[in-house]
């Protein structure tokens with residue numbers, strides 16, 4: 203057991219995977235000697251060798267295609283796309299190829315790739331370093347989509363993702379890499395070391411895909427969140443003094459519908475929070491599911507707090523980022539409704 | 540035939556890493572003036588050698604030699620020198636304010652100033668540039684107002700882009716500078732479309748596009764060359780090979796066994812490979828490509844062989860992946876020093892004038908900085924959230940209008 207931030211926990215997951223399985227290899231832009239622009243692969247090339255963790259040309263379509271070819275051969279590629287904002291050139295390879303290879307070949311070929319990519323705002327990255335494109339992947343049959351919110355989960359989920367035989371899109375909330383940011387940007391930055399989820403086992407363990415976590419039990423209202431928004435929701439629950447139950451979804455597809463349903467049936471109210479733009483966001487899917495599964499238990503309209511339907515504007519970082527104030531307001535509306 | 544030899548995977552490695560001696564022994568340094576200047580209507584197939592050679596005009600003594608000497612008037616040389624020096628001073632100034640926490644991010648073009656400045660001067664004012672984040676020299680050479688440039692970087696009420704873009708991602712239609720996206724490569728192929736539109740309308744304007752060595756690996760690069768070749772688009776396609784793409788050396792982009800200029804050969808396009816730190820050579824090669832395009836002979840690919848003398852951006856620390864002294868060992872020197880030496884050799888410039896000019900451009904940057912810094916932030920008490928919601932669409936749909944209402948409380 204060691205105290206790790208999210209960067210270290212992800213690094214540890216890959217270190218463990220490289221050590222256990224010679225078929226695991228890592229590639230992406232700047233991940234080799236340099237260790238990645240967020241340092242997530244730091245030291246892995248040195249420790250495991252040049253062919254196990256290496257730099258690629260800057261061509262995301264090519265990077266993912268290479269991964270699919272390797273995975274179909276039998277390897278377990280871990281692909282880093284430097285920012286989720288740069289995954290779009292690879293979208294065709296992910297959607298038309300990786301996602302459907304098993305289905306269209308009758309199980310003859312599979313593509314067990316894991317595509318890791320930092321996403322989300324809070325870093326003044328402007329429109330090309332801040333996006334949250336999860337709904338573009340949850341909409342695609344054949345892909346799993348995973349988003350951790352803390353170091354312990356990040357390691358356990360990444361190991362599960364790589365060991366999973368389906369292609370997995372693994373979105374890393376970059377604002378959480380070095381601390382559990384809760385949206386109160388005007389307050390001192392918290393390190394992970396003060397958070398219980400920074401206690402991370404050194405060796406192999408898994409957090410299974412498809413299992414949500416209740417990170418704050420409560421009776422009054424259910425909050426569904428993932429990534430950085432888990433911490434924002436926790437802050438809002440505290441700020442509002444509303445007895446909210448905060449659920450960290452951890453895996454969007456496959457979704458842990460039991461945990462969600464049980465909670466909303468209990469509270470009768472639901473607030474959904476994500477950074478991504480609102481229209482056709484994953485919150486729309488969650489809202490529909492809650493309505494389908496819990497209609498007779500609902501005592502108020504389902505609330506959605508999401509990014510505005512605009513590109514991510516550089517100067518307006520904190521007007522755009524859905525912070526605790528907006529979640530608190532939604533909690534109040536849900537309680538009044 | 541069955542293969543009995545176990546295969547092995549090749550991963551390219553740069554010549555030197557931190558702690559090692561910089562090693563440019565594999566970089567050929569041909570003499571200035573060695574290459575002839577072909578006629579602009581030459582068949583691409585007849586000039587393949589230019590994709591592997593290196594057009595150089597300025598020799599070691601600061602003399603302009605050979606057929607590629609553009610024979611620019613001393614006044615034009617002094618203007619070029621000033622634009623390069625202002626670009627460098629501007630970069631230094633913006634780098635400093637980023638370090639002081641006044642702006643979020645910045646990208647310098649140090650060591651590569653000749654690329655944007657000489658090319659801007661060789662092109663016509665009406666030609667549209669599709670630059671990357673490292674061609675700020677285009678705006679400076681074209682006389683774009685410095686306070687507006689800096690306003691964009693400060694992302695405050697002086698920002699013509701209304702705080703929407705990351706610093707360094709300028710846009711100005713009036714100055715022939717296409718909006719920078721931030722996603723690599725995307726605009727290289729758009730430039731071809733712009734050029735085709737000009738041809739379609741029977742206009743006289745060209746397009747010029749820039750891409751880094753690293754980004755040539757994106758499909759957009761290959762789309763640009765294919766489409767430009769097919770439609771003989773009046774476009775100049777520039778590859779700025781500054782040896783590095785963040786931490787990846789140019790071998791990772793496919794430069795280990797060939798040149799970037801040579802990519803053009805497979806597409807049937809002419810290619811010129813140029814000493815990118817030689818203002819005169821860059822100007823001359825660009826003029827050649829522009830003349831060819833203006834004569835309806837189509838696109839040219841130019842590789843500008845240069846060196847990224849500083850970090851990739853303010854987020855980068857190059858000493859983590861390359862020898863710290865590598866920049867100072869670059870065999871092609873510094874573009875500003877070389878042009879200055881040439882002007883002095885011509886008897887058209889002096890050390891004193893050089894020092895005065897340096898002080899002048901640095902003063903201009905400082906003074907502009909004070910002026911721009913005094914402007915209020917976009918989202919402060921005097922600001923409004925309007926720029927966040929407008930211009931997503933031409934007319935704001937109901938859902939966005941409602942979100943704006945909610946945001947403004």
Ligand SMILES: Cc1ncc(C[n+]2csc(CCOP(=O)(O)OP(=O)(O)O)c2C)c(N)n1
Pocket residue numbers: 231260262284288291671673721722723750751752753754755779781783784785847851
């Ligand atoms: C599609 C895309 N992928 C990745 C990035 C991240 N990125 C920004 S700059 C850069 C390196 C570019 O190198 P090069 O093309 O050589 O240009 P240089 O920075 O050297 O001018 C990378 C990988 C990006 N901006 N867009």
Ligand SMILES: [Mg+2]
Pocket residue numbers: 751752753779780781782783784785847
């Ligand atoms: Mg480069």
